[in-house]
Amino acid sequence: MTNDENAAGGGTEDKMDVSQYLEIFLDETKEHLQNLNTQILELESNPDNMDTVNEIFRAAHSLKGMAGTMGYKRMQNLTHDMENVFSEVRNGNISVKPEMIDVLFQCLDALEEYNNNIQETADEGTNENEPLIKQLNDILNGKSASAPASAPTETPKAAPATENSDEKWNDIALDDSQIRVIGEAKKQGKNVYGLNVVVQETCILKAARAFLVFKAVEEKGEIIVSAPSAQDVEDEKFDRDFTLIVVSEADLKDVIAAAESVSEIAKVTGALLDVEKTKNYRPVEEDTVASNVEKKAETSVAVEENRQVAAAKTPAKTEKKATPGKPVVNRTVRVDIEKLDVLMNLVSELIIAKNSLVAASNQEQQVNNGNVNEHIEYLESVTTNLHESVMKVRMVPIESVVNKFPRMIRDLSKTLNKKMELYMSGEETELDRTVVDEIGDPLMHLLRNAADHGLESSEERVKRGKPATGSIFLDAYQEGNNVVIEVRDDGNGIDVEAVKNKAIERGAITPEQAATMADKDIINLLFLPSFSTAKKVTDVSGRGVGLDVVRSKIESLSGEVEVKTQLGQGSTWTIRLPLTLAIVQALMVVVGGEKYAISLGSIQTIEDIAPSDIKLVQNKEVIHLRGTVIPLIRMSEVLEIESTKTESDNLVVVIVKKGDKMAGLVVDELIGQQEIVIKSLGKYIKQCKFISGATILGDGEVALILDANALI
């Protein structure tokens, strides 16, 4: 509010500087657009749901107001016409038709384009989107040709509102100085209006919105009285509405429009004020101070009561609102991600410092007393909690990314002329903010792939005895230290022979190679750059970008992607991503006198194996472990160092797992579990595939982190 207060002191003659709100505007617009997308989809499948219509109306209205406040006229015009359509739907004057939904979606795309333009250039661009506006107006006119195209709904909307509000401005108790001012103004030929402004139920920052209304109205004229008082309004001491008396040279319509231009304002009503009708109007001469004070007290009591009623109502309302499955807005603070990074780095430093203390205390175990250990344990629990909290701050649900997919699938269904349905689960699964930002594109590729390549045409499906409508599933869930996102379809699956032939044709493999390759390896060829088996290049996919991009993106996030497929049954693409990127629990091991860290996330078990248990299969060392054959990897060989163990010693084997593949890493010794901070090796060293980074140990030395996934 400080900014606002400053602005208030700065006077009203200048046009409001909105640049500082640009970021909030962009974010809010995105939210509203997403909401609209979801709701219109809902409307399409359920055209009679009035809750949805109301929600859409509200979102469109907010968008209009926000665009207006920021001065984006084209955006405002388009949303205005959309709002008109929704308003008519809400009033039951027009019914929801598929063509209308199409037009509405086009409008949303156009709005998104505006938003993108604004994001890049702070300007909405010059596209008027006239065809869309015309289509919207056609929809409006469809129900009654006689209605004028422009804003036919304004009047019916305003009329009932006036009734409800009961012209609250007449309840305001005016003191004589105010009555005098009003009289003066009238003499000068200015108009005096009463205005009642109702804030939306969902509005969080009521005071801020009210303040913007004050500002907007003050551009048109002078606010003489406000009830509750301006101070109370600023302190958010009002329920959902407040009343103003305004002296202005402008038309009533303009003043109302100004107030309405603020977002999250549900309704503004107004009329010319008849001073004689106001609550305690008396001719100025008869006025006595005492009675005036009394009257004032009365009103403030009324306001107080009002508020109490409102307070009593509010919890009930929230409960009711929570039911339709609409995300309840969390109380949030927007924080620059860089600040979080700094915080994160500090936590990392703290953990390193803690590790040093632990190491130091271990070395001097003989000398120190138990006290030190106690404190170190305390420090350890604090740093662990701190780390967790900071990580949590960076976690966001993947919802923000996957929300746009239902709409995408709907559009794909139309463009590809296939019937399909998207089922999503686990949208609430949380991932690091940086990962969530990056995961959208790969997921989109996979879904498009599933829709285009995976699912068969409806006729084909019926012929095969499948339901005509194809199903695509997007499931997200947490598994240990990983988050798994699966994209599954019940389509045709991957034709391994087709992939094989294509690969040979492209020269990726030789026919001889192809003959010996396992199906799985052939399917993995799909991840090679410029590999597409689509029979024809469509708008949707088949341009050879896709799977290789998916894989490289996911690998850059330290994740992995796998595909399982059954011809005729469908395919499942599995993306596995680490929950956190910066600090992990790791097992410290020794190989040839050097310390290495292995992330606990990939470790299954640790085994003690006698040399006699090692078998040779195809000249490779394997062990039998509870019914599975697991290949051994001697880390001393991989790391090119002499093992300190002799041939006859038992082997320490760390069993690691990647997807459904396992391997046993042979190390010399185990040190134990430790929380490690992952540091990059820098750009200078990059040849090493199985080293994913380095960490600094308690004694200040650097240990390398082994990437078990790359070893398997």
Add this chain to the structure above:
Amino acid sequence: MDMQQLMSINELNKAGDERKTFEETVQYIVIRLGDEQYGIDIGYIDNIVRMQNITRVPKVPAYLKGVINLRGEVIPVMSIRLKMDLPADEITRATRVIILKLEQEGNVGIIVDEVKEVVTLGTSQIEKVAHDSTEGKATFISGVGKHNGELISLLDLNSVTLEDNV
């Protein structure tokens, strides 16, 4: 023109007389590798630290000795001797790691036998070395500086730190 300005111009002239001409000067840190002296442009140097334990990184060229911890950052360290085909480093009390800050690769440490002094060389004291020499070592040198009757080979850091094509 007031007195102060005059004074300062006089002083400048005096200084100019000593160095004969006004010229651009660069400060170099003089290091020793075996029997030879090399100069490193001070602008590239982030830090000079004592030799410490280097964590070996497997499967990298031999001249990349590994990584060290420099106040919480992991910094790769290379042996300039191995890079220049000199005999391997002998670690003594005088051995230092010079941390270079490079635009492309970030920070990289190089091991030197000894850090001797800082010298200021003017362009007239530097002789450019022709780059067309096919003999390995010469390509790491950008010029030769003369200082107090001694020759200092000026290291061309870009070619020193350039990765070998393996």
